Amino acid sequence: MGEGAALIEIRDLVRTFGGVRALDGVSIAVAAGERRAVIGPNGAGKTTLINVITGEIPPTAGVVRIAGEDVTMLRPWQRARKGLARMYQRNELFPPLAARDNVALALAVKAGPYRPLERVPSTQPRAADALLERVGLAGREGIPARELSHGERRQLELAVALAQAPRVLLLDEPTAGMSPAETARITELIASLDRGLTMLIVEHDMDVVFRLADRIAVLHEGRVIADGPAADVRGDVRVNEVYLGKAVATA
Amino acid sequence: MTRALRFGLVAIAVAALITFPYWSAGWESSRFATTVLRDVLVFAIFALSLDLLIGRAGMPSLGHAAFFGAGAYAAGIASQRLGTDQLPITMGAAILVATALALIIGALVVRSEGIFFLMLTLALAQIVFAIAFQWTSVTGGSNGLSGVGRPVIGGLDLTAADRMYVLVAVVFIAVALLLSRIVGSPYGRALVGVRENERRMRALGYDTTRLRLSAFVLAGAIAGVAGALSAYSLRFVSAQDVGIATSVRGFVMVLIGGAGSLFGPVLGAAVVMYIERVLSSAIPVAETVLGLVFVAFVLLARQGIVGVGLAAWARVRR
Amino acid sequence: MSAELVFQQALNGLSFGALLFILAAGLSLVFGMMDVVNLAHGAFYMLGAYVALSVVQRTGSFWLAMVVAPLALAALGLVLEPLLLRRLRGRHLDQVLLTIGVSLVVVDQIGVVWGREVRSLAAPAGLDGSVALYGGDYPLYRLFVIGFGVALAALLSYVYSRTKVGMRIRAGVEDAEMLGALGVDTDRLFALTFAAGAALAGLAGVVAAPVFGLQPGMDLDALLYSLVVVVVGGLGTLGGAVAGSVLVGPADTFGKVVFQEFALAVIFAIVALVLLLKPTGLLGRIRIAR
Numbered sequence: 063m064g065e066g067a068a069l070i071e072i073r074d075l076v077r078t079f080g081g082v083r084a085l086d087g088v089s090i091a092v093a094a095g096e097r098r099a100v101i102g103p104n105g106a107g108k109t110t111l112i113n114v115i116t117g118e119i120p121p122t123a124g125v126v127r128i129a130g131e132d133v134t135m136l137r138p139w140q141r142a143r144k145g146l147a148r149m150y151q152r153n154e155l156f157p158p159l160a161a162r163d164n165v166a167l168a169l170a171v172k173a174g175p176y177r178p179l180e181r182v183p184s185t186q187p188r189a190a191d192a193l194l195e196r197v198g199l200a201g202r203e204g205i206p207a208r209e210l211s212h213g214e215r216r217q218l219e220l221a222v223a224l225a226q227a228p229r230v231l232l233l234d235e236p237t238a239g240m241s242p243a244e245t246a247r248i249t250e251l252i253a254s255l256d257r258g259l260t261m262l263i264v265e266h267d268m269d270v271v272f273r274l275a276d277r278i279a280v281l282h283e284g285r286v287i288a289d290g291p292a293a294d295v296r297g298d299v300r301v302n303e304v305y306l307g308k309a310v311a312t313a
Numbered sequence: 314m315t316r317a318l319r320f321g322l323v324a325i326a327v328a329a330l331i332t333f334p335y336w337s338a339g340w341e342s343s344r345f346a347t348t349v350l351r352d353v354l355v356f357a358i359f360a361l362s363l364d365l366l367i368g369r370a371g372m373p374s375l376g377h378a379a380f381f382g383a384g385a386y387a388a389g390i391a392s393q394r395l396g397t398d399q400l401p402i403t404m405g406a407a408i409l410v411a412t413a414l415a416l417i418i419g420a421l422v423v424r425s426e427g428i429f430f431l432m433l434t435l436a437l438a439q440i441v442f443a444i445a446f447q448w449t450s451v452t453g454g455s456n457g458l459s460g461v462g463r464p465v466i467g468g469l470d471l472t473a474a475d476r477m478y479v480l481v482a483v484v485f486i487a488v489a490l491l492l493s494r495i496v497g498s499p500y501g502r503a504l505v506g507v508r509e510n511e512r513r514m515r516a517l518g519y520d521t522t523r524l525r526l527s528a529f530v531l532a533g534a535i536a537g538v539a540g541a542l543s544a545y546s547l548r549f550v551s552a553q554d555v556g557i558a559t560s561v562r563g564f565v566m567v568l569i570g571g572a573g574s575l576f577g578p579v580l581g582a583a584v585v586m587y588i589e590r591v592l593s594s595a596i597p598v599a600e601t602v603l604g605l606v607f608v609a610f611v612l613l614a615r616q617g618i619v620g621v622g623l624a625a626w627a628r629v630r631r
Numbered sequence: 632m633s634a635e636l637v638f639q640q641a642l643n644g645l646s647f648g649a650l651l652f653i654l655a656a657g658l659s660l661v662f663g664m665m666d667v668v669n670l671a672h673g674a675f676y677m678l679g680a681y682v683a684l685s686v687v688q689r690t691g692s693f694w695l696a697m698v699v700a701p702l703a704l705a706a707l708g709l710v711l712e713p714l715l716l717r718r719l720r721g722r723h724l725d726q727v728l729l730t731i732g733v734s735l736v737v738v739d740q741i742g743v744v745w746g747r748e749v750r751s752l753a754a755p756a757g758l759d760g761s762v763a764l765y766g767g768d769y770p771l772y773r774l775f776v777i778g779f780g781v782a783l784a785a786l787l788s789y790v791y792s793r794t795k796v797g798m799r800i801r802a803g804v805e806d807a808e809m810l811g812a813l814g815v816d817t818d819r820l821f822a823l824t825f826a827a828g829a830a831l832a833g834l835a836g837v838v839a840a841p842v843f844g845l846q847p848g849m850d851l852d853a854l855l856y857s858l859v860v861v862v863v864g865g866l867g868t869l870g871g872a873v874a875g876s877v878l879v880g881p882a883d884t885f886g887k888v889v890f891q892e893f894a895l896a897v898i899f900a901i902v903a904l905v906l907l908l909k910p911t912g913l914l915g916r917i918r919i920a921r
Binding site for chain 2: 116118137138139140142143147148150154155156157158159163166167168170171173174175176177178179180181182222226
């Protein structure tokens with residue numbers, strides 16, 4: 063896989079907090095259409111990695127590229143405009159707004175928000191509802207986000223990210239806090255997404271990881287200790303020691 | 314209720330509002346009522362503009378009077394220094410000055426939130442107040458700016474009380490229509506999004522800083538319009554127009570009436586004006602009443618009269 | 632400016648700074664503990680001054696007023712906190728709005744009870760004279776104010792860092808939630824802190840009255856100055872109140888001499904600058920913004 067084909071590219075990313083090196087020289091390249099999982103024990107730096115890619119935290123050193131373009135200096139909203147969407151680990155929704163209106167805000171970005179004298183296009187609610195149906199929230203469109211169940215909110219979180227029509231989707235523990243049934247449902251949903259959509263998935267649940275990922279990168283103490291096709295990583299001794307062993311113990 | 318019926322009722326209400334001095338001419342206290350209603354409408358415009366910040370964008374500003382006063386002073390000074398009472402010129406000056414000031418202050422405050430935003434807007438408005446208070450040669454200082462002329466539109470003189478009222482009422486309707494349009498627009502919804510979850514809005518691709526700044530400037534400009542109308546109405550501008558008391562009043566109006574609704578701030582303006590104008594002549598403790606009412610609302614009816622009304626209506630319908 | 636004038640102005644600056652400290656300490660402490668900016672702080676200051684006025688009128692004793700006024704304000708604070716603020720626990724912005732309402736009521740009632748004319752309060756006998764200093768006679772009372780301010784700062788600092796109560800307060804400033812989880816009665820602590828803040832405001836009112844007199848609007852001046860001190864010096868700590876008042880007191884005094892009319896504008900410009908660059912102030916510590 064040549065470097066030029068990478069849709070997301072992270073080079074030698076370093077991020078320190080005080081004395082701690084949360085990211086210690088991380089390099090990952092995700093090709094277009096690829097589904098890459100990033101796994102690692104708690105504190106390995108996974109969420110920091112996502113936050114640096116989206117731009118919410120600036121890196122101490124290193125480069126982030128989207129479709130070959132250096133976005134390291136860009137703000138989160140600018141990167142979002144480049145086609146980056148994120149599903150947060152802890153839901154970031156608009157609590158008092160109906161599910162449909164949550165999605166509508168994501169849909170409205172492309173047309174630009176500085177339209178103070180226009181009415182909201184009548185096509186928008188329908189497009190929002192279609193997206194909600196896609197993620198399995200048909201019938202819940204008018205319910206305020208704060209009144210949805212946790213699983214439904216995760217589904218809405220995904221719908222909002224998809225509504226951005228992104229090129230790259232970052233999923234930060236999509237199954238966080240979900241029951242087995244909900245987990246299975248959302249995993250199938252993500253699996254069924256268009257193959258043209260490039261994904262970077264941070265996950266703890268190894269079943270989900272192996273269902274979704276083409277390749278897996280393993281993060282440990284801020285460094286990538288393994289990076290390869292899913293099957294290979296499964297058999298990697300170091301990984302088993304460091305992570306899968308721990309996962310078994312705590313599961 | 315059909316659309317046509319609703320439109321008809323609104324049209325009648327608007328017409329009644331604009332022509333108030335004429336159909337109430339027979340009342341004993343017609344003159345007084347017209348004056349009070351005029352002042353209510355001026356402050357309703359102020360409150361509506363502040364609600365764009367507090368209720369829509371989630372930016373609790375305690376310095377909004379800076380723009381109200383700036384507009385008032387600009388209109389007054391323009392009419393005196395430029396030697397003309399033409400409304401387009403004096404009102405234009407008010408909007409220009411208020412907008413410029415809102416851009417300057419906005420650029421400074423727009424990155425802060427919550428209590429910090431509150432304190433910062435308070436502090437910056439105090440600077441404006443201090444300048445207005447001390448710059449006696451321009452603003453009249455503590456004595457205020459007197460002798461502000463009533464505006465003229467082309468050949469139409471608005472000096473008469475009823476004509477002045479009509480101007481205020483028309484501007485109020487125009488502002489209300491404008492804001493109602495804005496609120497329902499993609500821009501208005503984006504502001505709500507920023508209020509509810511700025512982090513998410515940024516992740517979606519919205520430049521939230523720019524959204525907040527534009528809301529701040531728009532609100533400031535409209536407050537400037539209200540200020541100009543106040544200057545014309547009272548023919549006087551005092552340093553208090555820029556002061557914290559006016560800012561607080563605006564906040565109280567928005568909260569009591571109901572932040573985030575269009576009718577709320579208007580209702581709040583009416584309630585506060587009633588307490589301060591009508592009640593204060595009957596009892597000496599009007600400010601106390603205002604304070605107690607405000608405390609009661611913050612504690613018990615945070616969503617204001619409109620909010621309480623809507624909740625009650627929702628319950629009745631079930 | 633002659634050396635004598637500088638000296639005299641420096642003393643003025645220090646006495647103003649001392650007053651500012653007494654005034655701002657309460658505001659800073661309440662914010663640090665409860666995340667609430669008490670916008671009724673100026674009203675409490677004003678009430679303290681007027682209560683002192685009545686006490687002096689009845690008993691002739693300024694010293695008695697210095698005890699009674701803070702106690703009266705503490706009582707008020709002990710009533711208001713559980714009655715009003717406690718109901719809005721966690722809603723910091725709403726609590727701030729509540730204090731606005733309180734200030735409206737308090738200030739209006741002061742006008743009703745005491746009238747709205749300008750009043751004055753004489754310095755206590757023994758301190759109402761002047762002392763010959765470099766540059767001319769200097770009011771003895773102002774020297775007293777400096778001394779009192781320093782003594783109070785030392786006392787508060789001792790209580791803050793060496794006593795159990797002080798330790799609780801410091802812990803509460805750090806993390807009130809944690810403190811509650813550890814079993815400390817935070818409701819009582821908050822009520823006491825609020826009462827202490829009110830008492831300090833009242834005390835400031837008494838001490839300042841012989842210097843500044845009593846008039847409508849004094850609450851706003853006090854509120855604004857205390858906000859300036861607390862923002863510049865640091866929100867939430869005693870050290871911040873000290874730093875802020877030591878800076879703002881002389882700065883304001885000299886500013887009035889140099890800039891005259893626009894001194895106030897300069898002061899607030901400094902506030903804005905600090906809020907922008909270092910929102911926590913020079914020595915402050917904060918947790919939440921909403």
